[in-house]
Amino acid sequence: MKFIHNDMISGIRHGLNYGMFLLVLCAMLLGGCEINRLNRAEELYQKQLYAGAIEELDRLIKVGQNGAIITRAELVRSNSYLELGKLALTRQNIPLAIRFFKLANSAPADVELARIYMNLSQQAYREDDKALAMKYLEDITREIPNSTLIPEVMLRRISIFMDEYQDRNSTWEEYKELHDRFPNNTFEIQARNFVLQFIDSKVDYAMILAEQGYHTDALKELFELARYPVVQGENINRLIAEVYQAQAEEFVDAQDYLEADRLFRIVLQYNPGKKAEIDARLEGITSLYIEKGNSLLAEREFDAALIHYNKTFDIIPNYAPALAAIERVRQTRENIARAMQLATEAERLEATQKHADALALLNQAIALDPLPQYRTRAGVMQNLIEAERNPTAFAQRIINEYRGGVLLRRVAAKRAEVLQVHKQNEVRDSGWKILLSTGQYKYEARYDLLTPTDTFLYVWQINLRDRSVIPLNRLSEELMK
């Protein structure tokens, strides 16, 4: 009994020691837990021991496995740096404060950082170091683009651009951005005063561009100016109308009446006061439309011609010359279609050797639509008719009429030349002979001159269909040259 009790007491004591050991183990386990390390760091942060908190958090972030705890640690670390930055600021240690705020890397830190940069910029400006002042302002716009100080920063930059560097372009670019991002902001309204110092010169520049014919560039400038409240809208619209009108007149000169008409109508949108003037100009254009349409009709550009004719109705409804012209287009189209039908019918008749009928149809087609190909085909039909009537005589006539009778003249000349060398009775002259050649409607024309010493044999092939004459030997070819 005593032994058991002793054993029990000893067991319980061991158990207690063991329990203590386990509790210590558990405490260590929990203590090593990432969340507890984060909690410890947060406690340090709460106690304003920011450096200690940052050291602890840096270690946790370095070895931590849980991304959520690491993220929370990074947030606490950011806040710790922010507080350190504020402390440095209260102690006037600006460089250190800047570094801490950069390490904080958060929106509240940005606010502080922007404020520091702004103060530094103002200080540099007071010390007449404009370049340094500008650098600090650029730091704000570059590093803290969403800062609430940005409008003020931009105004200060505009001020330095104008007062220090007389840089109008940079001023204008900066002002545009200021207005686009913060329209009607107090600083934007102040910035207008700087821009007003040179805005008239920008308007003048646009008008010079327009005068020199660079209408697109001028309009680009004017439209850009019109977007900003530094010019009077009515004036700028009037100038835009002027540029459009000048551009329209150029298109009138270039006979592009459609584009001119479009631009004249735009002029009215920008300057309704010009209505009477533009209407008169548009009425003048109607006759130009008709002329242009007629020239397009002559080139068989029927659709384009109709567009021009119809365009006149926008200016003068039921304009009689345009109606007549449209009727002409319709009639011409009908004639062309009919001529094509007749030509097709003539082709069919030609295939059945009814050349006289085909010729009649082709002549009708020529009357409706005097196309060169119809004339050519009519000529061929005429040749075929004559070839069928008396091919030999037709062939002889072709030779006779060839290039104004050149062949007859040159053969006669050759004969005369031969007779100068030889006597009459020594020369044998075959005269012109027309012989059937190989191929339909093809004949040969021959002329032989024989002397005791020389022989001149001329021979040509004549195509009755198209009246072509082809030399069949070198001698004949020479004669034709």
Next chain:
Amino acid sequence: MKVTIYHKCILCLILFGSSMLWAQSRFDLEAFSDSTKYGWQDYRERSAYRQDLISRQNMLQLYELEALSVRENFLKSAVVPGWGQFSTKHNTKATVILSLELVAVMGSIYFYDQAMTNHRIYQSATQIEDINNYYSKAQTPYQYSLMMLGFGAVVWAYNLYDVVVSTNEYNADLWQDIVKRRSASPLQVTPAGLELRF
């Protein structure tokens, strides 16, 4: 003088404190405030880091809703071994721990009961032979009972250790899962607002 654990602890504390003091005296403010020490060489890199942090910050709320508390799980497993592991979805491990704990406790009770029965007989025995016999018969199951109790304690302790590790692992995996879900989702919450990806 006998060196106790208490003395050892005091010694460790002094050493730790002096090392901290030494470290404090060598605190390098320049290095500590070096704005590039986290690898952000310029404002662009700072901005990129911040975007990433904000993006992760947006996921924290979701994480807090789904994450398990280590303390809560620790208490659960302290009361019922394996309960915390069940919460972290480590069901097999939880079953094994719970079973071992039950076997250990029941075995301990069983052997303790046997020991007490023999002990009672030993107390009522009048013959020297019976006294010796039942005394030894009471001793063996009692020792088994203690062994089983010890085993149960070891399992319980391991269970406590494991539940902490398991919960941390579960939470770490949960974060990864949230990040993955978010990156796969066509609808993103960005600092600029909602963003729908096609």
